[in-house]
Amino acid sequence: MSESSTPYRVLARKYRPQKFSELIGQDAMVTTLGNAIRRDRLAHAFLLTGVRGVGKTSTARLIAKALNCVGPDGQGGPTIAPCGQCEPCLAIAEGRHIDVVEMDAASHTGVDDIREIIEAVRYAAVSARYKVYIIDEVHMLSKNAFNALLKTLEEPPAHVKFLFATTEVNKVPVTVLSRCQRFDLRRIPAETLQAHFAGVVEAEGVAAEPEALALIARAAEGSARDGLSILDQAIAHAGLADGEGVTAAQVRDMLGLSDRGAIRRLFGHLLEGDAPAVLAAVQQQHDLGVDPSALFRGLLETAHGVTRAKAGGAEDPALSTEEREAYAEWAGRLGYATLHRLWQLLLKGHGEVQTAALPREAAEMALLRIVHASQMPDPGELIRRLQSGEPMPAAPASPPPSPVAPAEEQAPLLALPTDFPAMIDLLDTNGKKLLSQQLHDYVGLVRYAPPELVIRPQKPMSGDFTRDLAVALKMITGAQWEVSIGDGPAEPSLLDQQKAAEIAARDAILASPVVKAAFEAFPEAELIDYSRPEARSATS
Structure with a gap:
């Protein structure tokens, strides 16, 4: 035949x-x-x-x-x-x-x-x-x-x-x-599959780039049959005209994979917080027909590759020299906390894109969320600053109110409270009862120079406590307050001061000659209630 x-x-x-x-x-x-x-x-x-x-x-x-x-x-x-x-x-x-x-x-x-x-x-x-x-x-x-x-x-x-x-x-x-x-039966390792596919293309008389075979082996996900089916398709896709073989670019195009260089550039824009560049990159990939889910898969693979490089994992044979160098550079300057947070944000974005009615728009919104997160301090850094008493990073300045804004939309500028207790009373009378109670009971004053306030909490507080306090004071007084946590000498909280005053007053009454004589005459007597002389004169 x-x-x-x-x-x-x-x-x-x-x-x-x-x-x-x-x-x-x-x-x-x-x-x-x-x-x-x-x-x-x-x-x-x-x-x-x-x-x-x-x-x-x-x-x-x-x-x-x-x-x-x-x-x-x-x-x-x-x-x-x-x-x-x-x-x-x-x-x-x-x-x-x-x-x-x-x-x-x-x-x-x-x-x-x-x-x-x-x-x-x-x-x-x-x-x-x-x-x-x-x-x-x-x-x-x-x-x-x-x-x-x-x-x-x-x-x-x-x-x-x-x-x-x-x-x-x-x-x-x-x-x-x-x-x-x-x-x-185990999943077949990608390296083993790549070697097997190399033998197959040699037997078939077809040239193939090692990177192309590595991409096919990775896409096979441990299945020899799936990998051979993809390889069959890649050989047909290549055409093999003029002695050409199966190339990595053709395999990426066939599988709908985004260009690895474009993914690396987009990853770099995310780390730099460059929103216009991120949107332009998404538009470019959209014009090329890359699916938003494939875009996020590429970014997830990049985040995973950088983390593996930082942890000293074995190199992926499917990576090009440029990718290895880029991963090593990012691994050298990014911390584990940043990489893990980036992974979680990308993973969340990938899920949103897969279920969204508008995948491209969902991809842009998810990536912009990552850009915003890249400008925020690391949670670990925030905790360290709180524990050491270092000032918190200032929030981005709010734009000035529009000159044509109605007068009732602008915060009224009131006289600033003269002292720390007056400030707490002002918060209480304006409906900020939780903040006022926390300041009264658990916060010691380091410095009060309105609109600057430096405090030292006596117990762990919410990470947003200083920000919420500054926002509340601005809403009430109209002034831009700067609230920070310091590690210098601090006064006792107002609650502790009240307790100390009550103990001192009680001790003074017990030490008075009349009370001492009464206790000597009646040894089992107790001091149930008392009023200080200034209180009696005020009510007489």
């Missing part, structure tokens, strides 16, 4: 593993199976679980081959390295062996389908050593079907092996799990 008449086979099928040595990323499972076969300690039922495309069904077929291989001379036994040449190996690879039955549980969910298997297991294999039943997506069987299978699964005939594959092992009943030997 000529090459042109040969039907094309997609890469995911063409490069499906035919030997355990070709099964990538599952070395632990292969070792376990090899030991079990060599020692003749094979379980009667296997459960293979893992995400899509990691090789569950391929592994099941390989196990069927390993159990039934007879070798090129027809005299071999079970082996971890099936020959691939004998009739059982060839028939199983082509899906035509009469004793290896594959069933898709997604379309055969009922108890009647399982009853057929239960009836058939009683009969010996026609030509193979073992009769093998491969049930894919076994979690989709009905509850009754699982129950019907239990007895046969626990005590099958010696010539029968069950191989189950599932992506959702949590949906398989515990009674079934307890009767199977379970293998959890």
Whole structure:
């Protein structure tokens, strides 16, 4: 048959593993199976679980081959390295062996389908050593079907092996799990996938940039099948005209990924707090057809890459030299707190963009929120300043009132309180009772020079306390107050001063000759109430 008449086979099928040595990323499972076969300690039922495309069904077929291989001379036994040449190996690879039955549980969910298997297991294999039943997506069987299978699964005939594959092992009943030997197939590392794809393109005679293969491996998310499907599409997308191969730029364009350089520039604008540049970058990406969600994914990957670089993590092979240098530079000057806060803001923005009715507008608003946050001091820095008594950073100055604003919209300018107690009374009479109580009970005065006020709290206060106090005083007096926390000598709070005055007055009364004589005459007497001389003169 000529090459042109040969039907094309997609890469995911063409490069499906035919030997355990070709099964990538599952070395632990292969070792376990090899030991079990060599020692003749094979379980009667296997459960293979893992995400899509990691090789569950391929592994099941390989196990069927390993159990039934007879070798090129027809005299071999079970082996971890099936020959691939004998009739059982060839028939199983082509899906035509009469004793290896594959069933898709997604379309055969009922108890009647399982009853057929239960009836058939009683009969010996026609030509193979073992009769093998491969049930894919076994979690989709009905509850009754699982129950019907239990007895046969626990005590099958010696010539029968069950191989189950599932992506959702949590949906398989515990009674079934307890009767199977379970293998959890791992996600295939991106580096392993990249090396595998390099071998595939070499076998196909196609040139491909290493960065392009790294991008495909990352997009595959640990699935060899997904990665081969993307690679198939990338080869078709490239066209391969004039000796060209698969390039990273073509893969990014095909997958709808934003240009990495543009993402880095946007990330830099966010850190600089440059709002016009951020909006211009978003507009540019929108014009290029980049989805806002892809834009945020790129920014999240950048934030993650910078944090990994700062933590000393292994370098991502998919990163270009420029990206590594940029990540290292940002990692050197950004703190962990800043990076974690940036990650949370980007993650929140990504969620908003995905659910917004206007994705582009939502992306702009989320990025502007990050720009605003970049101009705010770090929470840790604020706590440090509060604890050390350093002045807080001033809020951005408010614009002056419009000259055409009505008079009633402008704050009236009142005479400033003469002292700290008068200021507290002014707050109380103007409805700011919580602030006045906090100042009266828990705050010591360091300096009062209106409109400047320096205080020292005696207990932890809200982080917005000084700002709220300044705003309240401005609303009441019309003046721009500067309220800060100092660490110099502070007076006791007004509450403590009142308590000290009461104790002093009581001690003075107890020390008077008349009261001392009364206590000597009546030792069990108590001083229940008293009034100071100035109080009596005021009421007389």
